[in-house]
Amino acid sequence: MGKRMTRTPAFPAVVLLCWAVSGPAATHAQEAPESATRIEIAGGSTAEYRVREQLARLDFPNDAIGRTTSVTGSFSIAGDGSIQPGGRLRVDLRDIRSDTDRRDNFLRENTLETARFPYADFVPTRIEGLPTLPASGPATFRLVGDMTIHGVTKELAWDVEATFAPDSVNGEASTRFPFATFDMTIPKVFGLLSVDDDIRLVLNITARRID
Numbered sequence: 001m002g003k004r005m006t007r008t009p010a011f012p013a014v015v016l017l018c019w020a021v022s023g024p025a026a027t028h029a030q031e032a033p034e035s036a037t038r039i040e041i042a043g044g045s046t047a048e049y050r051v052r053e054q055l056a057r058l059d060f061p062n063d064a065i066g067r068t069t070s071v072t073g074s075f076s077i078a079g080d081g082s083i084q085p086g087g088r089l090r091v092d093l094r095d096i097r098s099d100t101d102r103r104d105n106f107l108r109e110n111t112l113e114t115a116r117f118p119y120a121d122f123v124p125t126r127i128e129g130l131p132t133l134p135a136s137g138p139a140t141f142r143l144v145g146d147m148t149i150h151g152v153t154k155e156l157a158w159d160v161e162a163t164f165a166p167d168s169v170n171g172e173a174s175t176r177f178p179f180a181t182f183d184m185t186i187p188k189v190f191g192l193l194s195v196d197d198d199i200r201l202v203l204n205i206t207a208r209r210i211d
Helices: 101-111
Strands: 036-041 046-055 062-068 071-078 088-092 119-128 137-149 152-165 168-177 192-195 199-210
Touching: 062 101, 071 119, 119 152, 152 199
Parallel strands: none
Antiparallel strands: 036 071, 036 199, 046 062, 046 192, 046 199, 071 088, 088 119, 119 137, 137 152, 152 168, 168 199
């Protein structure tokens, strides 16, 4: 079970680090900071959950899918592939909709408790499998960071398939975890026989690239 963290949702600006060696005792030459590229979420991006469920009216299981376009945020990547501090991606969970109002209302009021925890926040901390930022072309890597859902923060890794261009980045990021990871209960709704303890999250990202 994760530790609940009380925080006021905020969306800080991306901070670029700079440093210098100075003073009479300095023995090394001053080094220029790595330039950073900002990845800024643009319109058309979506976030969705997928959970396998068994409905009483069906003879076979199916995926419950809820989706929202309320995805915002940005983060910066240095030329060496490292994540710069200050980035954050945010999803407004109050706007998620599936094909059933009953399911949506239950998730908002019980599982996600969006009146208390309206946002899912992801703070990237490192990239795995991407030694340098591509100028263009496809790339596959993992984006690791701190994910906060339902008042609980856990380190989470996303598998990313992206295509880089001089002024844009497009791709899909996915991850999965059990409900208890973020102290959530498995939904129980009338007409729902069972729900797999496996939440899959998918981000379909359209982003601006600002060098």
